[in-house]
Amino acid sequence: MTRHAAPAPVMTIDGDEDTSKRRQIIDGARGVFMNLGFDGASMGEIARAAGVSKGTLYVYFADKNRLFEAIVEQECLEQGRVVFNFDPARDVETTLREFGCAYIQLLCRPDGGSAVRTVMAIAERMPDVGKRFYDNVIALTMERLGTYLKARADHGDLAMPDAELAAMQFMQVCQATLFQPYIFQARPAPAPAEIARVVDSGVRMFLAGYRAR
Amino acid sequence: MTRHAAPAPVMTIDGDEDTSKRRQIIDGARGVFMNLGFDGASMGEIARAAGVSKGTLYVYFADKNRLFEAIVEQECLEQGRVVFNFDPARDVETTLREFGCAYIQLLCRPDGGSAVRTVMAIAERMPDVGKRFYDNVIALTMERLGTYLKARADHGDLAMPDAELAAMQFMQVCQATLFQPYIFQARPAPAPAEIARVVDSGVRMFLAGYRAR
Amino acid sequence: MTRHAAPAPVMTIDGDEDTSKRRQIIDGARGVFMNLGFDGASMGEIARAAGVSKGTLYVYFADKNRLFEAIVEQECLEQGRVVFNFDPARDVETTLREFGCAYIQLLCRPDGGSAVRTVMAIAERMPDVGKRFYDNVIALTMERLGTYLKARADHGDLAMPDAELAAMQFMQVCQATLFQPYIFQARPAPAPAEIARVVDSGVRMFLAGYRAR
Amino acid sequence: MTRHAAPAPVMTIDGDEDTSKRRQIIDGARGVFMNLGFDGASMGEIARAAGVSKGTLYVYFADKNRLFEAIVEQECLEQGRVVFNFDPARDVETTLREFGCAYIQLLCRPDGGSAVRTVMAIAERMPDVGKRFYDNVIALTMERLGTYLKARADHGDLAMPDAELAAMQFMQVCQATLFQPYIFQARPAPAPAEIARVVDSGVRMFLAGYRAR
DNA sequence: CATGAATGAGCATTCATTCAT
DNA sequence: TATGAATGAATGCTCATTCAT
Numbered sequence: 086m087t088r089h090a091a092p093a094p095v096m097t098i099d100g101d102e103d104t105s106k107r108r109q110i111i112d113g114a115r116g117v118f119m120n121l122g123f124d125g126a127s128m129g130e131i132a133r134a135a136g137v138s139k140g141t142l143y144v145y146f147a148d149k150n151r152l153f154e155a156i157v158e159q160e161c162l163e164q165g166r167v168v169f170n171f172d173p174a175r176d177v178e179t180t181l182r183e184f185g186c187a188y189i190q191l192l193c194r195p196d197g198g199s200a201v202r203t204v205m206a207i208a209e210r211m212p213d214v215g216k217r218f219y220d221n222v223i224a225l226t227m228e229r230l231g232t233y234l235k236a237r238a239d240h241g242d243l244a245m246p247d248a249e250l251a252a253m254q255f256m257q258v259c260q261a262t263l264f265q266p267y268i269f270q271a272r273p274a275p276a277p278a279e280i281a282r283v284v285d286s287g288v289r290m291f292l293a294g295y296r297a298r
Numbered sequence: 299m300t301r302h303a304a305p306a307p308v309m310t311i312d313g314d315e316d317t318s319k320r321r322q323i324i325d326g327a328r329g330v331f332m333n334l335g336f337d338g339a340s341m342g343e344i345a346r347a348a349g350v351s352k353g354t355l356y357v358y359f360a361d362k363n364r365l366f367e368a369i370v371e372q373e374c375l376e377q378g379r380v381v382f383n384f385d386p387a388r389d390v391e392t393t394l395r396e397f398g399c400a401y402i403q404l405l406c407r408p409d410g411g412s413a414v415r416t417v418m419a420i421a422e423r424m425p426d427v428g429k430r431f432y433d434n435v436i437a438l439t440m441e442r443l444g445t446y447l448k449a450r451a452d453h454g455d456l457a458m459p460d461a462e463l464a465a466m467q468f469m470q471v472c473q474a475t476l477f478q479p480y481i482f483q484a485r486p487a488p489a490p491a492e493i494a495r496v497v498d499s500g501v502r503m504f505l506a507g508y509r510a511r
Numbered sequence: 512m513t514r515h516a517a518p519a520p521v522m523t524i525d526g527d528e529d530t531s532k533r534r535q536i537i538d539g540a541r542g543v544f545m546n547l548g549f550d551g552a553s554m555g556e557i558a559r560a561a562g563v564s565k566g567t568l569y570v571y572f573a574d575k576n577r578l579f580e581a582i583v584e585q586e587c588l589e590q591g592r593v594v595f596n597f598d599p600a601r602d603v604e605t606t607l608r609e610f611g612c613a614y615i616q617l618l619c620r621p622d623g624g625s626a627v628r629t630v631m632a633i634a635e636r637m638p639d640v641g642k643r644f645y646d647n648v649i650a651l652t653m654e655r656l657g658t659y660l661k662a663r664a665d666h667g668d669l670a671m672p673d674a675e676l677a678a679m680q681f682m683q684v685c686q687a688t689l690f691q692p693y694i695f696q697a698r699p700a701p702a703p704a705e706i707a708r709v710v711d712s713g714v715r716m717f718l719a720g721y722r723a724r
Numbered sequence: 725m726t727r728h729a730a731p732a733p734v735m736t737i738d739g740d741e742d743t744s745k746r747r748q749i750i751d752g753a754r755g756v757f758m759n760l761g762f763d764g765a766s767m768g769e770i771a772r773a774a775g776v777s778k779g780t781l782y783v784y785f786a787d788k789n790r791l792f793e794a795i796v797e798q799e800c801l802e803q804g805r806v807v808f809n810f811d812p813a814r815d816v817e818t819t820l821r822e823f824g825c826a827y828i829q830l831l832c833r834p835d836g837g838s839a840v841r842t843v844m845a846i847a848e849r850m851p852d853v854g855k856r857f858y859d860n861v862i863a864l865t866m867e868r869l870g871t872y873l874k875a876r877a878d879h880g881d882l883a884m885p886d887a888e889l890a891a892m893q894f895m896q897v898c899q900a901t902l903f904q905p906y907i908f909q910a911r912p913a914p915a916p917a918e919i920a921r922v923v924d925s926g927v928r929m930f931l932a933g934y935r936a937r
Numbered sequence: 938c939a940t941g942a943a944t945g946a947g948c949a950t951t952c953a954t955t956c957a958t
Numbered sequence: 959t960a961t962g963a964a965t966g967a968a969t970g971c972t973c974a975t976t977c978a979t
Contacts, residue, residue, distance in 0.1 A: 106963080122419060124337030128949060138965045140951080149949065199422070205481055206335060206419030209412070212483040219482035227475075250475055250499060257470040262440075262463055268418055269432035270425035286463060294503030319938090341974055351940045353976085362974065532942080548845060550763030554970060564944045566972080575970065625848070631907055632761060632845030635838070638909035645908035653901075676901055676925060683896040688866075688889055694844055695858035696851035712889060716933030745959090767953055777961045779955085788953065 107145045110135045115156050119199035123153055123207045150211070157214050160200050161221035167191060171229055173236035177243065178288060184230065185259040185284035186277070192260070193267050193274045202268060227252045234295075244297040251295055258287040320358045323348045328369050332412035336366055336420045363424065370427050373413050374434035380404065384442055386449035390456065391501060397443065398472040398497035399490075405473070406480050406487045415481060440465045447508075457510040464508055471500040533571045536561045541582050545625035549579055549633045576637070583640050586626050587647035593617060597655055599662035603669065604714060610656065611685040611710035612703070618686070619693050619700045628694060653678045660721075670723040677721055684713040746784045749774045754795050758838035762792055762846045789850065796853050799839050800860035806830065810868055812875035816882065817927060823869065824898040824923035825916075831899070832906050832913045841907060866891045873934075883936040890934055897926040 113135025117126045128149060132139045146152035169184045192201065200218075208215025230252035237243045245251045261283050266272035275283075326348025330339045341362060345352040359365035382397045405414065413431075421428030443465035450456045458464045474496050479485035488496075539561025543552045554575060558565040572578035595610045618627065626644075634641030656678035663669045671677045687709050692698035701709075752774025756765045767788060771778040785791035808823045831840065839857075847854025869891035876882045884890045900922050905911035914922075 120422065122337065122423070124335065125423065127947080129947090139949090140965050140967095141963080143950070144963065202418055202422065205415055208481065208483040209333070209335075209415065210338070215481075215483040219479060219484040223478055223482070224484070247499075250496065253474045253478075254471050254500065254503060257473050258467050260470050261466045265436055265466075266432060268421065269428040269436070270421040271429040271432035271437070283463065286460070287467065290467060290503060290507030293507040340972080342972095345941095352974090353940050353942095354938080356975070357938065546848065548763065548849070550761065551849065553968080555968090565970090566944055566946095567942080569971065570942070628844055628848065631841055634907065634909040635759070635761075635841065636764070641909040645905060645910040649904055649908070650910070673925075676922065679900045679904075680897050680926065680929060683899050684893050686896050687892045691862055691892075692858060694847065695854040695862070696847040697855040697858035697863075709889065712886070713893065716893060716929060719933040720929030766951080768951095771962095778953090779961050779963095780959080782954070783959070 106137065106141065110137060110142060110145055110152070111156055111159050113137075114152055115160070118153060118156055119196065119203050122203055123149075153207070154211075154214055157200075157204055157218055160204075161218055164191075164200070164222045165225055169226075169229065171233040173233060173240070177237050178292065180233065181255065181288045181291065182281075182284055185255070185287060186280055188226070188256060189259055189263055189275070189280050189284065190277070192264050193280075195274075227256065230255065238297075241297055243295045245295045251291075255287065255291050258290060259284050261287060319350065319354065323350060323355060323358055323365070324368055324372050326350075327365060328372070331366060331369050332409065332416050335416055336362075366420070367424075367427055370413075370417055370431055373417075374431055377404075377413070377435045378438050382439075382442065384446040386446060386453070390450050391505065393446065394468065394501045394504065395494075395497060398468070398500060399493055401439070401469060402472055402476055402488070402493050402497065403490075405477050406493075408487075440469065443468065451510070454510055456508045458508045464504075468500065468504050471503060472497050474500065532563065532567065536563060536568060536571055536578070537582055537585050539563075540578055541586070544579060544582055545622065545629050548629055549575075579633070580637075580640055583626075583630055583644055586630075587644055590617070590626070590648045591651055595652075595655065597659040599659060599666070603663050604718065606659065607681065607714045607717065608710055611681070611713060612706050614652070614682060615685055615689055615701070615706050615710065616703075618690050619706075621700075653682065656681065664723075667723055669721045671721045677717075681713065681717050684716060685710050687713060745776065745780065749776060749781060749784055749791070750794055750798050752776075753791060754798070757792060757795050758835065758842050761842055762788075792846070793850075793853055796839075796843055796857055799843075800857055803830075803839070803861045804864050808865075808868065810872040812872060812879070816876050817931065819872065820894065820927045820930065821923060824894070824926060825919055827865070827895060828898055828902055828914070828919050828923065829916075831903050832919075834913075866895060869894065877936070880936055882934045884934045890930075894926065894930050897929060898923050900926060 110131075114126075114131045117131045117134050120126075121130075128139055128142055131152070132142055135142070142152065146155060169187060170180065171184075172180075200222075204215055204218040227249055231249040234243060234245065234251055235248040238245055238248065263275045263280060263283055267274055323344075327339075327344045330344045330347050333339075334343075341352055341355055344365070345355055348355075355365065359368060382400060383393065384397075385393075413435075417428055417431040440462055444462040447456060447458065447464055448461040451458055451461065476488045476493060476496055480487055536557075540552075540557045543557045543560050546552075547556075554565055554568055557578070558568055561568070568578065572581060593613075595613055596606065597610070598606075626648075630641055630644040653675055657675040660669060660671065660677055661674040664671055664674065669677075689701045689706060689709055693700055749770075753765075753770045756770045756773050759765075760769075767778055767781055770791070771781055774781075781791065785794060808826060809819065810823070811819075843854060843857040866888055870888040873882060873884065873890055874887040877884055877887065882890075902914045902919060902922055906913055
């Protein structure tokens with residue numbers, strides 16, 4: 086899926102094509118892109134950060150756009166790999182509380198916030214990149230949570246007409262006073278206790294609305 | 299070196315400094331910055347859009363950063379001027395529904411979304427700008443809604459330990475499936491009916507959680 | 512005709528728009544292009560030769576191609592302005608001899624030869640430029656000589672079915688052993704005496720073929 | 725550093741050094757150089773066209789210049805091998821007409837024109853290459869034609885003081901309206917009928933001037 | 938104050954060349 | 959010998975900024 090025209094290593098047994106240079110570039114470039122934004126990042130800076138020459142960048146990526154796309158793709162993969170515990174057998178309150186805290190912690194990690202910020206910033210000029218990130222990261226999480234909620238609804242704990250809407254509502258409610266001050270640099274990343282407090286409040290409101298009577 | 303306060307206009311009677319050139323520049327520049335982002339906007343383009351020469355830009359603003367800051371400042375002022383009907387006498391459900399719809403419509407207007415996107419994008423490099431926007435636009439709205447909610451709590455309609463948290467929760471819950479797909483360009487701006495549906499659901503959840511029993 | 516989007520001088524009385532910078536750039540660039548060829552000439556070198564900054568080049572010309580086109584256009588104008596004495600009243604032999612010598616001298620001047628070489632070299636990638644040069648320089652001279660020949664034919668001195676073909680034949684015959692060794696750098700520019708000898712021989716052959724009997 | 729003479733092939737019986745890789749490179753590179761010019765041709769493109777790696781290019785040729793020189797050398801050899809029928813026993817008019825047509829056809833073939841163009845273009849920067857091409861292709865043809873003309877002069881058909889000058893005059897006169905429009909891309913390659921017409925006219929003029937009386 | 942011509946540092950990108958394998 | 963990954967200098971071009979008028 087993410088295969089590119091990069092030179093294939095000759096003597097590796099397993100198919101990890103992303104080893105060595107290509108991966109090294111992506112790893113180095115991610116930080117630069119995320120810290121400075123697409124326009125703010127220069128290929129020279131990226132080359133330095135990745136520990137390769139500028140020319141090598143172009144051996145593995147056709148141009149700056151493609152390199153950026155690969156970074157976002159990688160970010161999608163990694164953020165998509167984050168697994169929350171949606172075991173349908175677990176009780177709703179604990180599950181939501183744990184998920185909420187983990188989700189906010191992810192969003193408010195320097196990496197998480199930067200990815201959201203950087204991709205959102207470029208979305209107008211590179212809609213495909215924006216859509217891809219939304220689909221593979223945000224919508225994916227929403228779907229997974231939605232599936233869990235539906236399972237609990239079938240189980241009789243919850244009652245809701247639209248599980249995915251409910252999922253997104255919960256994800257949003259958890260952000261409440263946490264994410265926006267952080268992403269706008271109005272406040273530093275929230276402390277775990279603060280997160281717990283806000284998520285707790287969110288869980289209470291969510292359950293008040295959707296608990297089966 | 300060049301002054302930041304606008305030159306005193308010679309022929310105006312009242313001291314409205316923003317009347318003439320300075321204002322004209324801000325008005326022209328806003329669109330360019332919001333559509334193309336800070337880095338994407340060039341001073342030449344801005345000069346053209348504002349109908350002045352590039353040199354004149356530097357008569358009123360020390361550099362590109364300062365001009366951008368002024369734009370955001372102006373944006374704050376204007377978005378802060380948006381008044382929602384928080385008449386403490388109005389009933390909660392209607393007030394929330396109306397506010398929610400208006401708020402989402404504002405966020406999902408090309409201008410509204412662009413401002414959020416543009417400021418968020420630059421927040422890492424220009425934290426002051428980000429903080430200022432957050433404080434004057436988002437937090438301000440939160441405070442106003444919070445004040446209203448508190449009034450209704452005092453009135454006995456609602457019961458809540460933290461009115462501002464509740465306010466932000468409501469603002470977030472209204473965004474649910476609407477704002478993020480829009481800002482990431484995964485979907486076009488939501489239709490009014492869709493907004494109404496999501497806001498409705500948000501109001502229901504909010505009241506389930508905070509209605510006084 | 513050759514008007515471009517260059518800034519117009521404000522206080523000149525006559526309409527010489529090409530004064531100052533634009534002209535200065537063209538003059539400086541010509542040498543660089545002609546000596547090094549289109550690809551060999553760098554915009555940096557051109558800027559240095561013209562005594563302006565690299566940025567200024569782009570104020571007057573959209574890109575390297577356009578600058579080159581302007582050079583060729585200028586060259587066409589100037590080479591087109593070269594006037595040979597085609598007074599229809601003059602006798603054929605003298606006229607041809609004088610024209611032939613002047614023409615070869617033009618072709619074998621460093622400037623003349625370089626223009627031919629440089630434009631010919633780029634003709635495959637920029638056919639318009641090649642065609643323009645051919646039309647405005649070579650074909651124009653052919654037409655003027657053709658017109659003269661026709662006049663002399665009408666006068667009864669010459670007899671020829673196709674005056675323009677005859678004109679080109681004469682132009683080619685004059686080059687004989689002179690132009691190609693020069694343009695291929697196999698020999699330095701021919702001395703006037705050598706030119707006279709070859710042109711003389713060409714005139715004799717031409718008149719043998721086309722003198723009216 | 726790297727040798728210029730080709731590596732001694734290990735498995736060929738006869739000493740034909742140009743058989744294998746070196747020849748393969750030259751064959752592949754010729755088209756690229758001729759189509760794109762010296763500067764326009766990249767070593768990467770050449771490697772691809774020749775079906776070898778970029779590194780291999782440098783095994784056989786010290787650098788791009790040396791490779792180009794070898795191409796021209798090869799071109800000289802091949803164009804020098806083109807044999808026109810200069811049988812001294814053949815009658816002058818037929819011989820000239822046939823040679824003229826063949827010569828123009830050669831010049832106006834894509835390959836022929838491109839070689840002339842490409843070498844002429846580089847002659848200022850690589851005078852040796854230009855001279856070599858002139859000597860081995862153009863002058864050689866001139867000498868052969870000159871030798872034939874002299875033979876016919878000795879035979880009594882023609883009378884001329886300088887056979888090589890006469891040869892070049894004929895070669896030039898044949899080009900008349902054909903070669904320059906073609907090489908400047910002002911017109912497509914001339915049709916055979918058109919060539920015949922112009923060459924015919926050239927033959928007539930030539931014989932009028934040099935036929936023994 | 939207003940202009941816009943001029944600047945030069947900076948950018949993304951290309952490409953001849955090298956070298957370890 | 960043959961490879962192709964890696965290099966880094968050089969290129970065309972942009973743009974924030976300055977300054978004489």
